[in-house]
Amino acid sequence: MSEIGYVISSSGDDLSFVLNPGENVRRWDYVSVFNNGEIIGRIISIESRSQLVDLNTDYKSMKRYIENNINDSTNICHVQILGHVVNDNVRNSREIINIGTPVYLSNSDTLSRIFSFNDEESLKIGKLMDSNIDVSININGLRRHVAILAQTGAGKSHTAGVIIEELIKKGVSVIVLDPHADYVFMKKTHDDKIYNENVMVFRTPMSTGRYGSEVGIVNTFTIRFQDLNQEDLCGIMDINESWANLTGIVNDIFDNMKGQHDYDDFMETAKSLGENYNKIRNRLRYLEKIKGVFSNKSTGINDYLSPGRLSILDLSGLDEYLADYFAWRILNTVYDAKFSNDFKYPVFVVVEEAHRFVPPRERGRTKTGEIIKKIAAEGRKFGIFLIVITQRPGKIDQDVLSQCNSQIILRITNPADQNAVINSSESITEYIIEDLPSLDIGEAVLTGEFVKMPCIVKIRNRETRAGGSDIDIISLLRMARDEIDSMNDPRKIKERNKKLLGDL
Ligand SMILES: Nc1ncnc2c1ncn2[C@@H]1O[C@H](COP(=O)(O)OP(=O)(O)OP(=O)(O)O)[C@@H](O)[C@H]1O
The missing domain is CATH 3.40.50.300 (P-loop containing nucleotide triphosphate hydrolases)
Structure with a gap:
């Protein structure tokens, strides 16, 4: 493990460290400090600071610093503490991390163990x-x-x-x-x-x-119509439980069915209801539209x-x-x-x-x-x-x-x-x-x-085929252009005419 910096401030949930200028880190890198065992965290932001340069520095001064190789910038990394590493697990940490504690990039073997479980799990x-x-x-x-x-x-x-x-x-x-x-x-x-x-x-x-x-x-x-009860049918026809009027009519139809209790029986019985038929007509029209979902087996x-x-x-x-x-x-x-x-x-x-x-x-x-x-x-x-x-x-x-x-x-x-x-x-x-x-x-x-x-x-990549991916506009346009070319090709035009008119 190589040391990459020293802690310059810390609270219970996060710490900041100054980065060794020879080191390079990125956001989301995992870092570790040691205090009663390994404490792991992740870099949430990196800030560059300078005593000489700030937002008021003008172009000429900046150019002069660069030409004279003057660079006093320091990178400060802010870290969210994730916890103590205990038996390849991460537990809440209550340790104080002292100023000056060395910081290391977390070992990839430790990370591999934290991000894995036994095979069955x-x-x-x-x-x-x-x-x-x-x-x-x-x-x-x-x-x-x-x-x-x-x-x-x-x-x-x-x-x-x-x-x-x-x-x-x-x-x-x-x-x-x-x-x-x-x-x-x-x-x-x-x-x-x-x-x-x-x-x-x-x-x-x-x-x-x-x-x-x-x-x-x-x-x-599929659904067998006979397997449906009044409540199911109201659900299919979007008749809300609170519409007592319409649910009452569906109940009436059910009570009066005398045949096979199938779709045709239901519709015939509904028609015999007179005034009530008109009240539920819209919903019955919908049922007719979707009658394809009914079959002789559920x-x-x-x-x-x-x-x-x-x-x-x-x-x-x-x-x-x-x-x-x-x-x-x-x-x-x-x-x-x-x-x-x-x-x-x-x-x-x-x-x-x-x-x-x-x-x-x-x-x-x-x-x-x-x-x-x-x-x-x-x-x-x-x-x-x-x-x-x-x-x-x-x-x-x-x-x-x-x-x-x-x-x-x-x-x-x-x-x-x-x-x-x-x-x-x-x-x-x-x-x-x-x-x-x-x-x-x-x-x-x-x-x-x-x-x-x-x-x-x-x-990771899928092992199975996926559907629903975006259409490939470029290759479809390539095909469209080929089709246009073929429409305008004199030889193809002749062939098409020949097909259409025969040998005149
Ligand atoms: N991890 C990945 N590796 C490779 N290709 C991916 C990955 N994730 C998504 N893609 C590709 O990106 C495209 C969009 O992915 P996907 O259809 O899963 O997005 P979505 O969020 O479900 O979109 P929508 O909301 O439109 O359904 C697909 O062509 C898919 O194959």
Whole structure:
């Protein structure tokens, strides 16, 4: 370990040291001091000071100093103390650090041990920024849920995909609510091989995501009309519990059905209700529009929940009521299975675009939001955990966000979103927020229960194929220009005319 400076001031939570002029450090480097063992911290800012030069120095004086090789600048590094290193863990430190204590760059072996866990516990997600040190997160640390927060395009779904890959390697059951069909390609590797036979895509008859055999077998998630009760049907038709009038009419229809209790029976019975039919007509028209979701079989829990299975529910293109109903139906069934211990093993629920499913109270309630809140509050007792993903941290129910005790935060430049992030958890400090705008795509701050101390990580490459990446405008424009050239090519024009008119 080489000494890089001396402490010149310290308080309980931070210290400053003067840097040896021959040394070079960067923000987020880890440094150590020794007092009753190793105390580790990270450089949060570096300041250059000079007795001769200040903001009033004019150009001529500065030029003279440079020409005469006069340089009295000193670099002062400000460090956030993270804790005492004890058995490869980081514990709160209560030691006083004396002025003059030597400061060292932390040893990379020590960092490697701090950022790793034993194999059974560890999910390998990337490398410590600007280094070759592997960073893992602790699967036990996910018990109190995870939030993945970032602005659009920063790498949220890429990161979630990496965590899902690691989870299914460990035998975890994962359910993904996928509003844009971004995860449906996870059955395959980049070179089109099967990644894992236990990856299943469920598509509702009304999903609009465009993909074909490249995702493997696609299962249709359907509902048997006879399996629905009044409450389910009101949910599908977006009839709020508080609209007693309309819920009463749905009950009436149910009570008067005399046939098969199927969709046709329901509609026929509704028509026979006279005045009430007119009152509920709009909602029935909606039901008619989406009748494709009904089939003679309901997709059951055994189809989408089994050990090590990744089930992706493609909700692309569905309107908000229908997406809400399908998502609720699955989560509610899974929650019941966990609550009653019918399914013993841990389940992770990945909620993409979480602000759509669980908006803040003042923006209205969704059925899925209610069950997500329940999982956030109590899921850990029954072994059901959340990975909540959003680019709008201020537009999601704040209770759910604050129940997430681990955070993965990628690039965020918008001050309102930064504020929402800082309010969401005590482990997120001003220092972390300051770093967010300068992160590149795929670089993330990890903080909270699943790591021993905060760090910035370059998230590793995906083993599975990703969807939803930005379109490649340049290559599409190249194709467009080729098409224009071919339209104007006299030989091609002749060929086309010949095809059209034959040999005249
Ligand atoms: N760690 C990474 N390594 C390599 N490429 C990455 C990484 N993270 C993200 N990318 C790439 O950056 C692009 C955007 O990533 P991604 O789709 O995950 O962002 P997002 O935050 O989910 O965006 P959106 O909000 O639009 O869904 C993708 O092309 C993805 O492959």
